[in-house]
Amino acid sequence: MTKIIEGLVKGNVRSLAKAITVVENDRPGKKELLKAVFPQTGNAYLIGITGPPGAGKSTLTDKLITLLRQQGKTVGVIAVDPSSPFSGGAILGDRIRMQQHALDEGVFIRSMATRSHLGGLAKATVDVIHLLDAAGKDVIIVETVGVGQDEVDIVKIAHTTVVVMVPGLGDAIQIAKAGVMEIADIFAVNKADREGADKLVNELRSMLDMATGDWKPDIFQTVAKNDQGIADLLAGIYQHREFVQNAGLDKEKFKSNVQRELCTYLMDGIVELAQACAGYESLVQAIYQKEMTPLEGAEKLFQEMGINNEWLMVGGDNAEKG
Amino acid sequence: MTKIIEGLVKGNVRSLAKAITVVENDRPGKKELLKAVFPQTGNAYLIGITGPPGAGKSTLTDKLITLLRQQGKTVGVIAVDPSSPFSGGAILGDRIRMQQHALDEGVFIRSMATRSHLGGLAKATVDVIHLLDAAGKDVIIVETVGVGQDEVDIVKIAHTTVVVMVPGLGDAIQIAKAGVMEIADIFAVNKADREGADKLVNELRSMLDMATGDWKPDIFQTVAKNDQGIADLLAGIYQHREFVQNAGLDKEKFKSNVQRELCTYLMDGIVELAQACAGYESLVQAIYQKEMTPLEGAEKLFQEMGINNEWLMVGGDNAEKG
Numbered sequence: 001m002t003k004i005i006e007g008l009v010k011g012n013v014r015s016l017a018k019a020i021t022v023v024e025n026d027r028p029g030k031k032e033l034l035k036a037v038f039p040q041t042g043n044a045y046l047i048g049i050t051g052p053p054g055a056g057k058s059t060l061t062d063k064l065i066t067l068l069r070q071q072g073k074t075v076g077v078i079a080v081d082p083s084s085p086f087s088g089g090a091i092l093g094d095r096i097r098m099q100q101h102a103l104d105e106g107v108f109i110r111s112m113a114t115r116s117h118l119g120g121l122a123k124a125t126v127d128v129i130h131l132l133d134a135a136g137k138d139v140i141i142v143e144t145v146g147v148g149q150d151e152v153d154i155v156k157i158a159h160t161t162v163v164v165m166v167p168g169l170g171d172a173i174q175i176a177k178a179g180v181m182e183i184a185d186i187f188a189v190n191k192a193d194r195e196g197a198d199k200l201v202n203e204l205r206s207m208l209d210m211a212t213g214d215w216k217p218d219i220f221q222t223v224a225k226n227d228q229g230i231a232d233l234l235a236g237i238y239q240h241r242e243f244v245q246n247a248g249l250d251k252e253k254f255k256s257n258v259q260r261e262l263c264t265y266l267m268d269g270i271v272e273l274a275q276a277c278a279g280y281e282s283l284v285q286a287i288y289q290k291e292m293t294p295l296e297g298a299e300k301l302f303q304e305m306g307i308n309n310e311w312l313m314v315g316g317d318n319a320e321k322g
Numbered sequence: 323m324t325k326i327i328e329g330l331v332k333g334n335v336r337s338l339a340k341a342i343t344v345v346e347n348d349r350p351g352k353k354e355l356l357k358a359v360f361p362q363t364g365n366a367y368l369i370g371i372t373g374p375p376g377a378g379k380s381t382l383t384d385k386l387i388t389l390l391r392q393q394g395k396t397v398g399v400i401a402v403d404p405s406s407p408f409s410g411g412a413i414l415g416d417r418i419r420m421q422q423h424a425l426d427e428g429v430f431i432r433s434m435a436t437r438s439h440l441g442g443l444a445k446a447t448v449d450v451i452h453l454l455d456a457a458g459k460d461v462i463i464v465e466t467v468g469v470g471q472d473e474v475d476i477v478k479i480a481h482t483t484v485v486v487m488v489p490g491l492g493d494a495i496q497i498a499k500a501g502v503m504e505i506a507d508i509f510a511v512n513k514a515d516r517e518g519a520d521k522l523v524n525e526l527r528s529m530l531d532m533a534t535g536d537w538k539p540d541i542f543q544t545v546a547k548n549d550q551g552i553a554d555l556l557a558g559i560y561q562h563r564e565f566v567q568n569a570g571l572d573k574e575k576f577k578s579n580v581q582r583e584l585c586t587y588l589m590d591g592i593v594e595l596a597q598a599c600a601g602y603e604s605l606v607q608a609i610y611q612k613e614m615t616p617l618e619g620a621e622k623l624f625q626e627m628g629i630n631n632e633w634l635m636v637g638g639d640n641a642e643k644g
Contacts, residue, residue, distance in 0.1 A: 031617060038615040052374065168490070258609045258616060265620030266596050267589035273629065274588050287580045293360040294580055295353060298587030306628055307595065 001029040005036045011074075011136045013105055020110055023127040034127060037134035042254055044076070044133040045241060048158030049143045050183070055164040056190040059224040060233075061143050065101055067234050068139055076132030076140040077109040078125060108132060123264050126157060126257070155183045157257055159250055160240045162186045162233070165204070167196035184217050185240050188233055192221035215243055274301045323351040327358045333396075333458045335427055342432055345449040356449060359456035364576055366398070366455040367563060370480030371465045372505070377486040378512045381546040382555075383465050387423055389556050390461055398454030398462040399431040400447060430454060445586050448479060448579070477505045479579055481572055482562045484508045484555070487526070489518035506539050507562050510555055514543035537565055596623045 004022070007015025019037075022030050047064075049057050061077060068075050101107040112124060125142060132140050142158060155161045163184035189201050204219050211217070218236045222229035244250050274280060283300060286292045292300070326344070329337025341359075344352050369386075371379050383399060390397050423429040434446060447464060454462050464480060477483045485506035511523050526541050533539070540558045544551035566572050596602060605622060608614045614622070 034617065035615045039612045042612070255606070255610050259606055261616035262606065262609065262619045262623075263593050263596070265617050266592045266623060269620055269624060270588045270592040271585050274585070284577070284581055284584065287584065288577050290361045290364070293357045294583035295356065295587050297584045298591055301584075301588060302591060 001032055005033060008037065008131065008135050009040055013108060016108060016131060016135045019131050020128055023131060024112070024124055030127075034130060037130055040134035041130045042133065044129075044137050044140045046129065046158045046160075047139060047141045047237060048155045048161040048183075049141060049164060050155060050161065051164030051188075051190075052166070055166040056224050057143050057164050060162075060164060060188060060190055060222060060230070061141055062101075063224050063227055063230040064141065064234060065107055067230055069101075069104065069106055073138040074106040074136060075108070076129075076135070076137035077107070078128055078132070078140070078142045079109065079111045080125065080142065080144045108135070108137065123261075123268075126261060126264075129157065153260075156260070157253070159244050159253060160185050160237050162188055162237065164188045164190050165200060166191045167194045167200050185215065186217055186233070186236050187219040188222050188229075189219060190222045190224055192229065193223050193226075197221060214247065215240070273305055277301060277304050279304060323354055326351075327355060330359065330453065330457050331362055335430060338430060338453060338457045341453050342450055345453060346434070346446055352449075356452060359452055362456035363452045364455065366451075366459050366462045367482075368451065368480045369461060369463045369559060370477045370483040370505075371463060371486060372477060372483065373486030373510075373512075374488070377488040378546050379465050379486050382484075382486060382510060382512055382544060382552070383463055384423075385546050385549055385552040386463065386556060387429055389552055391423075391426065391428055395460040396428040396458060397430070398451075398457070398459035399429070400450055400454070400462070400464045401431065401433045402447065402464065402466045430457070430459065445583075445590075448583060448586075451479065475582075478582070479575070481566050481575060482507045482559050484510055484559065486510045486512050487522060488513045489516045489522050507537065508539055508555070508558050509541040510544050510551075511541060512544045512546055514551065515545050515548075519543060536569065537562070595627055599623060599626050601626060 001022075004015045004018050008019050019033055021027070022033055049061055051057055058079065061079075065075050065077065101109065110128060112128065129140055129142070144155075161183050163186070165187060167189070187204055189197055189204070191197070201219055201221065208217055208219070218239070220229055220233045220236055222233055224230065244253075277283075280301070283292070283297050287294055287297050323344075326337045326340050330341050341355055343349070344355055371383055373379055380401065383401075387397050387399065423431065432450060434450065451462055451464070466477075483505050485508070487509060489511070509526055511519055511526070513519070523541055523543065530539055530541070540561070542551055542555045542558055544555055546552065566575075599605075602623070605614070605619050609616055609619050
């Protein structure tokens with residue numbers, strides 16, 4: 001493990017790959033590893049790229065990598081794919097086209113399957129971000145499919161979030177419905193050579209006109225497969241980075257990330273502890289038989305774990321605590 | 323509160339509405355309310371309806387309600403919409419067309435905004451399902467947008483999950499990418515009068531041919547706005563219900579739902595308890611200064627809360643515990 005850690009902080013690709021495997025699979029040494037790298041984190045710039053399936057996110061990411069490499073920046077990419085029983089894991093699909101970077105030591109790409117357990121994906125992603133960060137990557141891109149809670153969680157971590165839209169997948173109301181308006185720092189209307197691109201841009205613009213806040217998201221038209229608009233998009237990302245850094249938002253974000261991580265460990269820990277309690281199974285059975293509510297069950301477990309029961313008096317009623 | 327509870331279990335609409343408001347807004351009395359209704363739950367059949375924005379889920383739900391009402395069944399609907407800073411909450415949009423049911427006492431429809439806090443949506447949805455269930459609704463439909471973790475969590479609760487697809491939003495590979503294959507019990511290819519419907523059905527069918535498992539998802543073609551295919555779809559849902567009940571999956575699901583709820587209360591509780599600890603803020607600061615990792619911080623908080631530290635020895639390394 002010491003060797004892996006030493007190699008990783010020097011940016012060694014094989015050490016990095018080994019470290020990610022340890023973290024992803026919850027292998028022994030994970031704790032030691034994350035502890036060792038933590039002081040080396042917080043230096044990379046994190047870009048989130050999200051949008052519906054078929055929007056061309058992978059192609060866009062691919063072109064951004066090329067451009068970032070031309071500028072001498074090292075890049076880490078985490079591509080988050082939903083798991084599928086048909087593929088037995090992440091669907092690699094069009095990731096393959098990213099393989100042009102496979103021989104470039106300055107680029108590290110990792111596909112991650114979504115996990116079905118609570119908060120699993122976000123947590124594993126954060127851990128891998130830490131590893132890429134500690135390995136000295138200048139920019140880390142997290143590419144996610146969809147617009148669910150997992151995406152929102154991952155996006156919260158990113159300094160700049162690019163929402164990729166594409167003409168023909170629906171109008172602006174549907175975009176709003178998809179819940180992406182509030183997470184976008186920048187919009188990329190990809191496949192902009194298709195019919196309806198201008199209409200989509202206009203719809204987005206009129207929705208953004210209603211937006212309040214210090215940052216007004218920019219809209220960029222791209223045709224990723226032809227390399228069109230990528231340089232402008234990256235310039236837009238840099239502009240947002242300047243805004244973020246001037247406003248001190250990167251520091252705020254690091255602090256809230258740290259808190260979120262802390263809470264995740266607390267939550268994982270308490271569930272593990274509860275399930276290890278001798279009375280856990282019979283308690284679940286009692287709830288199943290409706291002799292007890294889930295909340296009462298939780299209270300009982302807290303008691304068994306010897307936690308002071310001040311919370312129990314008000315549990316479930318946030319309003320009473322003011 | 324007693325009056326609300328009494329009215330609710332009798333199926334009184336106004337009591338139900340008040341109870342939902344209490345639960346959604348974490349008002350005082352929530353705990354008492356959920357405790358009182360819990361023994362009355364577990365009777366409703368839960369249908370999850372999910373799919374991309376623009377697939378026509380609301381229209382489909384609307385038509386299913388009409389049909390269920392004709393069969394004399396009472397229906398509860400929870401429409402989960404992403405919140406938007408532009409709407410200040412759930413976007414009602416096409417829910418409005420569901421208002422034809424507004425005067426029908428046998429139908430109760432509620433829109434819920436997604437919450438940004440961890441697990442918030444799934445938890446609030448479960449609570450509202452309990453209320454609708456206790457109020458005697460025969461069928462509860464949960465309609466969700468998107469395919470993220472929240473959706474997966476909600477879908478896990480449902481007895482039958484209908485995934486609504488629509489021609490022109492992408493091919494079968496994209497469907498697989500969207501992560502919906504593993505959650506679908508039934509597919510509805512809506513707007514089936516559009517070009518590409520047959521192609522989509524064929525693609526779905528060939529993907530399903532690879533599926534293993536005791537239940538093979540059916541595919542139904544619907545044109546919800548013209549009431550086409552709705553009766554067949556509902557018959558398909560009933561068929562799946564029979565399968566679920568014969569296999570005892572409904573009981574298994576109730577048990578796993580109960581456990582999931584229990585864990586959510588544990589997780590919420592531990593975070594509340596930790597944040598109430600005197601040392602919490604300085605501990606976050608120490609992590610922020612990289613003097614301590616988030617995991618070490620969590621361990622320290624567990625210690626402060628007087629939790630036995632057996633977990634601490636192995637924390638973060640699941641593999642070591644075998």
